[in-house]
Amino acid sequence: MKTEEADLKRTEIFKVLSDHNRLKMIRILYQAKRELTCGEVGEKLNLSKSTVSYHFKLLRTVGLTNTRKEAQIKYLSLNMATFQEYLPGF
Amino acid sequence: MKTEEADLKRTEIFKVLSDHNRLKMIRILYQAKRELTCGEVGEKLNLSKSTVSYHFKLLRTVGLTNTRKEAQIKYLSLNMATFQEYLPGF
């Protein structure tokens, strides 16, 4: 990947991480050490479910999280590969 | 530093790096391997000097750059310590 292309991706990732609530989500997922549902995360953050959904969509879009769907429930986890590639040591 | 406190600082740094022109500035300073003036950087980015000044103020505020003033000229360089602390491997 060329530098400029990689920088665009980096910019996107930084933008996604530049929101305090999204960084909290990352932290919550990291500390949970297991998959969590959107609802579980939303509760801890005191945000409406639509807002939580909005944030998780952004996280998913840049590849920071994985989603696994089981019935109507979505289980979230961190995508460590992206962290290691763009944010080693984070 | 407590986790939450560090996260606030991280959020600030990510916000500052989440702008494409600011990331370019970082890249330009890194590749120059020497101090540059605001004017030199501004030329390469095709931005007005007020806009460049605005961006550099943000970079300086979060500690990503150093400034050295000589007469009316300001010389800019990266603050590697901040990069190593918050963005190791970047």
Add this chain to the structure above:
DNA sequence: TTTGTTGTTCGATAGTTATCGAACTATAAT
């Protein structure tokens, strides 16, 4: 089939950010 649960999408809105040119400060040069 109706009801409840989990999450998404939409429209509105308040707040934030990037950008510019104009006016300004500080310093150097003529």
Add this chain to the structure above:
DNA sequence: ATTATAGTTCGATAACTATCGAACAACAAA
């Protein structure tokens, strides 16, 4: 003293973002 250079600050503005509730979709349970 006037002029030129380097950068900052201010006011305006267009674009973007986070947030919410309402309406919706998918599935499970009763």
